[in-house]
Each structure stands twice: as structure tokens, then as C-alpha cells.
Amino acid sequence: MKLVTSFTSSKGVRYPSPDVARGFMLLLIALANVPTWVYLARSSTSPADTIDTAWLWVRTLFIDQRSYPLFAMLFGFGLMTMINRRIASGTQSYLQSLPGVEAGREPTSQEESWARERATVDARRLVRRRGAWMILFGAAHAMLFDSDVIGLYGLVAVVFAGWVAHKHWKRAAVVSAVIVVANVVVTFIVGSLMVSQGTTSSTAMREETDGSTVTLLSYISDGLTSWAGGTVRGALLSMVVPAMFLGARLADTDLIAHPERHRRLLTVVGLGGLGLGAVGGIAIAVRATGGPLVVWAVSFDRVAGLVGACGWLALLALYAGGPRTDGRLTGLRKLASNVGRRSMTAYLSQSFLFAAVFLALPALTGIELHLGEARAAGIAVAVWLVTLALCAVLERGGHAGPFETLLRTAVARSERKRPRPVPPSAS
Template sequence: MPQTSVSAPRPPDPGHRPLPSDHRSLAPDLARGVMLLVIALAHTHLFSVLLGGADPAPSVLDRVATAGTVVFVDFRGYPLFAALFGYGIAQIHRRRTEQGREWRWTRKLLRRRALWFLLIGALHGLLLFPGDILAVYGVVALLFVGVLRLRDRALAVIALVWLPMAAVAHALISAGEAMTGQVLPPLPDGFLSELVFRLTLYPALVVVMVLSTVVPFLLGVLAARHRVLEQPREHLRLLRTAASIGVPLSVLGALPLALAKAGVWSATPLDHLFIAPLHQVTGYAGGLGYAALIALASVRLDRHRGRVTDALAALGQRSMTFYLAQSVAWAVLFSSYTLGLPMTSPAVGVGVAVTVWATTVLLADLMRQRGRRGPAEVLLRRLTYGPVR
């Protein structure tokens, strides 16, 4: 009898399975874990504005908390997260290319992933927190997925051309705030009132944040091409330069706005046209400087990984889950239809932010010990790739 040839079943695409924890680079996960603290500090400071407004006679601690937030947090941690997002997109592209996938297949995959980011982020922004970044990442990925095929020089040119757009937007917003004396409208009472508040505020924030995301996103793509965070030992000189220049430059660029926000300097609307873009642009340097510092720390920590390092890395591996969990915490703590806690003090906000972040570190470490991945990461991977067979 003639033999019938039976083709072997095709093995599952390795891209459908997450990278094992022991194969992951420490620096990106550590950066995400640490930067979630910066995100928490920024969000609680925002709630101190939405719920408490501007205190005509703030305490010394409140002034210090406000100035410290402007110098070290506002538009400092966010560029790093945006750069890490670009870094991750470039990693997916590189891995699929190494697996022999064509560009059309990879582009379709990344666009599908971006659409789910957009949908999840929109729900998050409308239902929980209007300062959502996930939908922003989805928009940027959809618009700029083609840059993955451009050369390094082209990426740098696009970043330089885009840089003034975000700076001008923030200059106008800051000048408008100085003229009206109001940063944001107060958060209203009631579920429906808060929902309408988010519906009106969210679209405007998305536009501003998209403008602010493109530059660090492109720099993240550029860094991923050279595996700066995956192989930090091979880029020590670059990392030391970025840290020694980026962080001091960021601090100096933020000082004028910090003095104005803390009430130490009475800046005019014309002053804000200059100090706001200075704060914005130097924030990019600060975000990259933070990334470089964490990458340098990971070189030492990776040799002798302790419990704290593992816990922070575990949080970074589940950053999307606990980013959303922070918003749930804010809704429970501050919404008028839940606990409705007053937030009139930026200094108290710092304590709340650190407490919530520390709780997520403990929860992430428990999940690591039990071998549990973040539910948001599991959902996004399943929606992007489909079920693993």
C-alpha cells in the first residue's frame, strides 16, 4: 500500500507565550516598577488640585510637596513610561522579525494590540481616571507604527521636529492657568456628575498627552534597537552620560515652574509662556536620566538580587495591572460616591501615594511567588494573539 504522508502539526508561535521571568531583562521591569511610584505621586497631586483647590495659605510641607512634585514627578516619570512603551513595541518587532515574520504580519499584530490599548484605555479614562495613558499609547502606536522601519537618523529628525509641538501646547495651557487662576475645574459630587466631568475632560487630556508622548516613544524605539536596557553593561558610558546630564538638566529646568507653583515666585502669564515649555522639554531629559540611573543600578542588582529587587521587578512585569489598580484605589478613596476622603493637602497626597504604591509592590510579589501573571497582561495578550493552543 502506498504510504500517506501526514504533515506534522505546526508548533505554536513562540510569540503567543510570554517570556519566562528568568529570561527577562531586569532594567525595563525595574524601571516600570519604580516609575509606578512616580505615577502615583503625580495622580494624588492631581486629586489634591481637583478636590482641594489652591490653598491661599499652604503649609510649609505643602509647599515642599508641590515644588518637589513639579521638580521630580510632573512630566518626568511619564516620558520614561512612554519611552518604555516604545521600547516594548520595538522589541516585539525585532522578535517577530527574528522568527521570520513578514512586516505586514507584524504591522497587523501591532495595530491590533494598539486598538485594544485604545479601547481599554478609553474605558479606564471614562470610568475611573481621566488622565489615562493607555489610550494615548494606542493612538501613538497606530499613528507611528511605520517608524519601526526607519533608520536611526530619521527617528532622531522626527523627534526633533516634534519637540516644539508639545512645548507650545504646554506653554499655552500654563499661561491660561496663570490668567484664570484655575488649573482644573473642581471634581463634582455624584456618580453621574463625575462621569460627565471625565467625558468632558478626557478628550482634551488625550490630545495634550499624545503631543507629549511622541518624542519619548521615538527615543524608546531607538534605544531598543541597540538593546540599551537589555544589555546595560555594554552601554555603561552612554548610561552614565545620560544620567549625569539628564537628571541635573531636568531639575534646573523645573525650578522656575516649581517656585511659581509653590507660591514663592509670582510669575506672570508671560513668564509661563517660557517656564512651562522649559519644564516640558527638560522633562524628557529627566525621564531618560531616570531610565539611565535605573539601568545602571540593575547592573549591580542583577548580580545579587534580593527580595526588594524581585518585588519591584514583579511589579514592573505587571505594570498595566497595577496601573489600573491604582485608579481603582483613587476611585475608592476620593470619589464622592465611595469613601469621599478630603484631599486638601499635597503633603498628605504624597503619603497616600507611597502607601498605595507600597501595597501594590507587596501584592505583585505575592503573585510572583505563586506564579501568577497580571490579569491585565493576560487579557491583552489573549486579545492580541488569541488563545494559546
């Protein structure tokens, strides 16, 4: 049962689909992040050949702008799952504390409502406390990798903890719609300015990179500054909030927990979502391979990215399947699940490995990297395989991810002692 038991609850069933999806999602994250590391290393790029061009098309249509909305949906799913379990256990705890219940008295409906409301408040506080610590973790990570998203997800959790805990789905839908419209408008304006200024191709964008010397202090300070601005912009003008709310809403259904019950629907969503997401990224793929930038391309690609992320989630859930009677996974599903249950450790480990390859190795050896797009993608796959092996070793020893353990410890120890709320009098 070890493979299906939650680290946060010894009695809660851990469904395989979200964990397997997280494991493969981290491969997509590595593939999406490696161009940033190539840029940070200021490595020279090899002339694009047919393989590089083909990979750019694949990455643009199926990975860029798709992997991080998928990440956000799975984050929202996990957040809602944690809240539901906390409310269920907290409600029982409050009910058991009522006078006379241990002697067999049945709680009144008023007492049940009170217990559930108090447990919901506790869940909201837990999410906010966890989110605050995630912001700190993200700031530390940003000293190495300024495109960190842990802090962004922590900020979103702090801001919207109450809505998620109380399941204010109508408010969430309105805010998500506003963010999507604002995202489209802003990116359209930015695209128009880029076209008017003549910055229309990815080649031209790369040529603007200067060769100024970077010190360790400037690297850290610039990283933190960039991360802070990007975190705020991401919360206001990215698909993270809509994707998070969508993932949280899915946790109150059995679409992901029991995909075997919805094969036809998930197949349609998976293939249709990836297909529509790919169509929406064609103009950006043309730009990425040296073509001009179309004004509406970026806006269209952002929305299509969320649709493509839904397609990825549906197909990965289908691949993982529902819970097994014996609680065991095998083969690649098991390996991916190992990573998915230690997603923070795997995500941060990717940054350490990328930094070793793109920053430490050239600095120590003096060897300048010459990478094409396909070779850089190969490094990303290799990094993911290393995290796969790392998580397999941790699973074999029965250990949670070290960063997950650190986060849980910090959240638990920072809880403030509050006076026990007074229950309503029994009628």
C-alpha cells in the same frame, strides 16, 4: 529562570533593567497622579507648611513632566522588543515553510529577504491590533480616571506601527523634532495668554474650581470627553511620541539590556539628565509654591522633562544591573521587577485604590479629606506599596498580571485569518 523569561516568549531572555525601571516608574506615576485625585475628590487643602513646600519643589523638579516621558520610553522599549522577537520567530517560521528546507536545502537570499519582510508585516499588524485594544482599555479606564495614558499609547502604536516595525528612524527623528518645536510654541502661546489674563499662580488656578454637584453619569461622560480630547492632544503636542521613539531606538542597543557595559556613560546621562531637568523646572516650581508664572516656563519645563526622564532611565538601569547568571533578582529589585512585568495591572490598580480613598471612602463615610501636599504624597506611596504586595503575590503563584493576560487574549483572538503568502520560487 522564571524571573528572566518573558511572558510572551518561553525562550526569550528577560533582561532585568526595563522591568525594574517600570516598577519604580509606577511609583513616580502614583506621585504625579495623586494631585489629580485630590482635585477630583474636591477635598480641601491644608495650608502649605514647610514640608509641603519642600515636597512641591521635589515633585516639580524631579517627577512632574518627567514620569510620563519615562513611561513612554519604557513603552517604546517594550514595543520594539516585542517587534524584534516577533520578526525573528516569524522569519524562521516562514523559512521553515519553504519547500525543500526541511530536507536540508539552504534558503536563497531572496527567500530570506521575503521571509523577513513577511514577518515584519506580521509584526506591524500585531502592534496595530494591540494598539487598537489598548485604546479600548484606555476608554474603559477613562470612565474612572480621565488622565489615562493607555489609550494614548495605543493610539501612538496604531499610527506609528509601520515606522517602528520597519525601523524608519530618520522619519521618527524628523517627526519628533517637529512635535518638540510645536510643543514649545503652543505652550509659549498658552503661557502668554495666561499671563495676560492674570492667571499667573497655582493658587489662583485652584481658586477657579467650582463647587458644582457631580453625578455618576456626568463624572463618566465628562471623563470620557476629557480623555478623548487629551488623547488626541497628547499624540500631537506632548513628549509621548519623541519619548516612545527614543525608547524604541534604545531597544536596538544594549544600553538598557546590558547597563553593566556602559556604567560611565549611564552615570553621566543619569546625573546630568536629572540635573538639567531640575534646572528646567525651577520656574514652574516657583509657580507651584505660589509665585508668578513666567511666560517661557511651561515650554522649558516640557523639554526639560524629557531630559529628566532620560536621567531617570539611566540611573534605574544602573541600579537594576545586567542579567544574572542564575536568572534571579533579590530584595527591592525583585519586588520592583514583579511590578514592572505587570505594569498595566499595577497602573490600573493604582486608579482603583485611589478611587477607593478619594471617592468611595468620603462618599460612604461622609468624611471630608483635608490633605496637604506631603500627606497626599504619602497616600501615593502607600498605594504603590499595595501594588508591590499584589504583584509579589501574583509572582509567588506564577501568574501574569490579569490585565496583561486579558490584553494578550484579546489581541490573539482578534487576529484575522489570512491566506498564506506565496514564497518566491527557489533559483
